[in-house]
Amino acid sequence: MSTPAIELPAVPYLDISDPSFAMQSEALRTAREQSWYARTNFGLAVLRYDEVSKLLKSPKLCQGSAKWPAHNGVHGGLFYDWWTKNLLVLEGEDHHRIRRLLNPAFSPRLIKDLVPRFQDLANELIDAFIDQGGCEFIRDFAEPYATRVLTILLGIPESEWPKIARLASTVGLALGVTFKQDLDKVEAAVAELYEYAEELIKDRQANPGVDFVSRLVLASRDGDRLSDEELRNALVLLIFGGMDTTRNQLGLAMQSFIRNPEQWELLARRPDLGGKAVEEVMRTNPTVTWVTREAVEDFEYQGLSIEKGTTVHLFTQSSGTDPRAFPNPELDLLGEHAPHYGFGGGVHHCLGHFVARADMSEALPLLARRLANPHLTGGDEWLPDSGNTGPTRLPIGFTKRA
Amino acid sequence: MKTIDVDRSLCDNHGQCAIAAPAVFRMNSDGVLEYEETFDDALLDEVEEAVDVCPVQAIFLKD
């Protein structure tokens, strides 16, 4: 089956807005064997590793999320202005200029200095529930951890995390199917985040230090710098892009290890495998289930004509477990595997990945060292599999390790 | 003078280096990285930035 799309005229079809649509399903595995792509009710879906890898970086495709507000009948307002001017949707030199100015603050060398704070935070959260033999993993760990990491990075008082978490989640409603109904709430949340960001910027402009936001405020390149508005938009994007993703990915990590208890034991014995644990979880169980692109021109790829304007969904979990690239696709902390696309790829590759990798690779081994035999105790609730997924409630039991 | 070595077995053609240091790294029309091994000293800062931002840390500077 070297060119199945041509041998088999029946290209698979997937209804990706069906609430019961499942990424990790026989239907999807069958589709992936049949063809490298599927048609969906909303554009094409790319299913295999090589094709996802190439198309993710293809100059023929651009960010597909830019027109999201317009698709939902939203043509103005605070959210619209912010969304259409942020790094995630900008293209070409407009994108690269901002990315260049933001990059230095995200240097892996600077992020490393935060590791002891990530460890203290993880232990503090675990201390609070370890004697109870169980917890609601999202409420008691994933959400406060993901949010407080961001407050540590941005230098916001950690006590304000519940408010920041609520605002970020409210802005996140903009990406859901009920966007239009939620518009007033979303606008109010953007306004509040703007205020936060503006205050931070003013404070660091007056008293610059060596912290993360000061680095952004002072960033310059070839005589160019970020305007106050660009800085504000970027800070709100970091809050928006960094919290729910990390929370969901930690929840999915717990699910993965509950399914693979021997790997959890391995991680408990070998905390040095924390980094591998993050990669393996994101390859086999990513929160961002697809990255959306749009064809900038008509082009042909592997015998398929793709028309300008076509939406193309690059499936992350499907590509990360494609048997063509991963003969043993199961989660394996000792396996040598090709890179996954859970952080996207190409020019829009996640800007915060060093932060996310550093914080999750500390959290997972600390959890494994202290919680033996984690298991589901029922009552878990989940986001749908389309776009960004993960548990919103994950009650677990465990044995406190001696 | 330092020279650039990209480990092609690691490089995944994300093109972040070409954003950070466009004078030295560029992506060709197939989306594959091309780069100069040597560069003007004045570009050292941006080359170091490219080394930093590469998502798979595939770029190495050699003396």
Ligand code: HEM
């Ligand atoms: C596990 C956690 C995370 C996951 C799974 C994740 C995933 C992603 C993905 C898939 C993209 C690409 C989207 C696209 O191409 O359409 C992206 C972009 C981005 N992420 Fe993350 N992310 C995470 C954490 C973070 C954190 C902690 C931050 C900030 C501190 C962050 C900031 C950003 C930004 C600014 C972009 C836009 C980059 C650009 O367009 O140039 N992310 N992320």
Ligand code: SF4
């Ligand atoms: S940033 Fe790294 S992976 Fe991307 S093209 Fe440059 S060297 Fe290759």
